[in-house]
Amino acid sequence: MWLPDKSHLEDSNVALYMASRGLRNLDEFVKYSYDNTEFWGDFADNILKLRWGRRYAQILDLSRGVQWPRWFIGGVLNIADQLEDSPRPLVKWEGEDGSAVEWSYSHVSYNARAVASWLKKNGLRKGDRVAVYMPMVPEIVPVMLGVIRAGGIFVPLFSGFAREAIRVRLEDSEAKFVFASDVSYRxxxxxxxxxxIVAGITKTVEHVVVHKRAREAKDYVGLEEVLRMGGDYVEEAESEDPLMLIYTSGTTGRPKGTVHTHDGFPIKAAADVYFHFDLKPGETLIWVTDMGWMMGPWMVFSAYLLRGSMAFFEGAPDYPKERLWRFAERFRVNVLGLAATLTRHLRSIGAEPGDRELDTVKAFGNTGEPIDKESWMWLHKVGRGRIPIINYSGGTEISGGILGCYVVKPIKPSSFNGASPGIKAAVFTEEGKPAPPGVEGELVVLSVWPGMTRGFWRDPQRYLETYWSKWPGVWAHGDAAVVDDEGYFYIVGRADDTIKVAGKRLGPAEIETVLNAHPAVAESAVVGRPDPLKGEVPVAFVVLKPGHQPSEELKKELKTLVENALGKAFGTVDEVYFVSQLPKTRNAKIMRRVIRAILTGRPPGDLSALENPAAVEDIKKAIGSAL
Known part of the structure; x- marks a missing residue:
């Protein structure tokens, strides 16, 4: 295991906080953080030193129930208006060709003000949605902050999405403005x-601004033109006003738009980075991510609210093979976050850092999916046993972590050594009771925290059904977990049908919708199959309409259809099996867990609700004939 040294025990952010509040150990700190709402006021005022337009009168209001808490009541706070005027670097960026820029706090602030002023001049009203479809280029930071500064709701879109995935999200959010890049490089x-983006545009979109890098795009306003106009507009915002709408996939239906507020996601993200990752003012944070995933905005908010720097790059982290480590050395990175998928990949290609490339790194981060012990041990070895691996798990709806690691306590391989600040985490059995040590159950949260999503966009009932319907007053997260007899948590998979491809959640419904639109397809079911590199990959089981026959050509056609609709990075189906029927309950619900169990060679479990038992043998036959 990793062991803390004297500096971790005495000088880390969490150690200093514990000492100043008379907390004797980590367990006392975590309990204090979820038992006392004053913890969040203390963090916002004394550590972040937020500037309030009007100070809040009350930290927490639970009058609508634990499902709908309201924070910092009466406060006026535009979180994008916290940028200081400073020459210190905020953004450090590298292109795939080796080009680099560093933008100061002042430079980012100037450009964010320009974006906000242009939006206001062109008709943005408070609460309008603004979608952003750009790769990880430096311009994306002032665009994001400018949208929020203007009072808009930022809707980040994964830069690898194709037109159908874009269209669904633009349609659901009713975006009025879109910022997009013409090209990316990978x-x-x-x-x-x-x-x-042009093919995905919906009727609500009134303005498209293009970051012109390689093409004319004469029909659209250029981002450079927007930035040149300057301005100083800022919209007054109540603390609970929405600032961001991030889509995440569930097991059924359309993607869920998680709603986040000025006093929620940014404060939670900053708290996690401060206490888990020990980021101090002037230090540099990188997470290998995309702005369309929550870790992108998470990195932006936490870096600038903690007065640090964010470093990121465009393109692939293994192009060339040692790129990630060289990047860390070039920009003197202190906290280096990556997904278990990337760790496994780097390990598989032998991409180990040179002698000096990790000299400034003081913490690794892992999120997106459980990290296997072999990959954890490899990363531990790469860090020469000096660098802690901060395992970190939560979600878009959480604004960060439910579980994490702290540098004041030993870290076991693949483990979480504590719950995140403000989170009272537990593992429940099916009966809704705490699971004994070593017994697998479902990860739950028994507290409230500012980063909780304020529901799903225009669908409050779906939010309640997703997280609050299993046990009264308990947030059921959907992760399968276990706690050992020393209180260390381990995530062992998903408790529902969501697929995690390279750490990114993908709902089967997104792929099934595309497959079912093919004229030869009657219905389909998509499940995840374990993959040594990506964690999971989607596998499709397809029932054809009468008159259509299985063929390799049709299989290839269906794979291409999904790839074109959702994007290669997000919607690649690993295999297509043709079957005559899918296992269903009496009320016609597809039993994906049964399909997944057969696919992975595990017992299918209770089949009492299965209406058509013959489907089980049909699936076994389809898999067997393909071997």
Whole structure:
């Protein structure tokens, strides 16, 4: 295991906080953070030193129940208006060709003000949604902060999405403005983004601003033109006003738009980075991510609210093979976050850092999916036993972590050594009772915290059904977990049908919708299959309409259809099996857990609700004939 040294025990952020509040150990700190709402006021005022337009009168209001808490009541706070005027670097960026820029706090602030002023001048009203479809380029930071500064709701779109995934999210959010890049660059190739966003545009979109890097795009306003106009507009915002709408996939239906507020996601993200990752003013944080996933905005908010720097790059982290480590050395990175999928990949290609490339790194981060012991041990070895691996798990709806690691306590391989600040975490059995040590159950939260999503966009009932319907007053997260006899947590998978591809959640419904639109397909079911590199990959089981026959050509056609609709990085189906029927309950619900169990060679469990038992043998036969 990793062991803390004297500096961790005495000088880390969490150690100093514990000492100043008379908390004797980590367990006392975590309990204090979820038992006392004053913890969040203390953090916002004395550590973040937020500037309030009007100070809040009350920290927490639970009058609508634990499902709908309201925070910092009466406060006026535009979280994007906290940028200080400073020459210190805020953004450190590298292109795939090796080019680099560093933007100061002052430079980012100037550009964010320009974006906000242009939006206001062109008709943005408070609460309008603004979608952003850009790769990880430096301009994305002032665009994001400018949207929020203007009173808009930022809707980040994964830069690898294709037109159908874009259309669904633009349609659901009713976005009025779109900021997009014409191209991105990955593995030495130019990737067309403009065609995808244009094809995905919906009728609510009134203005498209294009970050013109390689094409004319004469029909659209250029981002450079927006930035040149300057301005100083800022919209007054109540603390509970929405600032961001991030889509995440569930097991059924359309993607869920999680709603986040000025006093929620940013404060929770900053608290996690402060206490888990020990980021101090002037230090540099990188997470290998995309702005379309929560870790992108999470990195932006936490870095600038904690007066640090954020470093990121465009393109692939293994192009060339040692790129990630060289990047860490070049920009003197202190906290280096990556997904278990990337760790496994780097390990598989032998991409180990040089002697000096990790000299400034004081913490690794892992999130997105459980990290296997072998990959954990490899990363531990790469860090020469000096660098702690901060395992970190939560979700878009959480605004960060439910579980994490702290540097004041030993860290076991693949473990979480504590719950995140403000989170009272537990593992429940099916009966809704705490699971004994070593017994697998479902990860739950028994407290409230500012980063809780304020429901799903225009669908409050779906939010309640997703997280609050299993046990009264308990947030059931959907992760399968276990606690050992020393109180260490371990995530062992998903308790529902969501697929995690390279750490990103993908709902089966998104792929099934595309497959079912093919004229030969009657219905389909998509489940995840374990993959040594990506964690999970989607596998489709397809029932054809009468008159259509299985063929390799049709299989290839269906795979291409999904890839084109959702994007290669997000919607690649690993295999298609043709079956005559899918296992269903009496009320016609597809039993994906049964399909997944057969696919992975595990017992299918209770089949008492199965209406058509013959489907089990049909699936076994389809899998067997393909071997």
């Amino acid at each position: 593995r030495g190739k130019e990737v067309d983004m403009l065609s995808e």
